[in-house]
Amino acid sequence: MAASTRSQVISLYKIMLKESSRFPSYNYRTYALRRVRDAFRANREVEDPKAVERLMDEGEQMLALIQRQTFRRRKRSPLQRIKYYRLLQKSILWRFSVASGFLR
Template sequence: MASGRNQVIALYRMLIRESQKFPSYNYRTYAVRRVRSSFRENMAVQNQKQLEELLSRARESLSVVRRQVSVGRLYGAQKTIVEDGGPQ
């Protein structure tokens, strides 16, 4: 089970890192929040079959996030007030 745990943690870290690459603040914060909540929600799963299904779904989500980050970089995103540090 330790290798399964390490696999889950590595996948979680990859999803968080990729989500933080979104150029848009709103997409970035939404993606990070969804990753965290999804992993917390399924933290107590013990069934091996269900765990494999969740890992498979997370890998698919990782590939979707990577594609969306690439597409997002093609189009310039304006920085919001939150990112700029507010009005001077």
């Protein structure tokens, strides 16, 4: 891996950790931090430039998702959160998340 690519990967890793630590909920925060660390550890030995580029793109997409989620959570008032979670409970996503163990 080239030095510039290595620095970009490390920078992405640090930003993802920082953004993941902004989740107000302990469960979401620890889950996001664990997923980021595990993903980077699993791909530590990748040397192919095309594979590194693909993984960087995936990481940037995940970073955007984390940033959207943390911004939404910080922006909502407690009453809005209650309404949001009631709506979420009715949706298929909630059932899938509980069944897959995501919200345990």
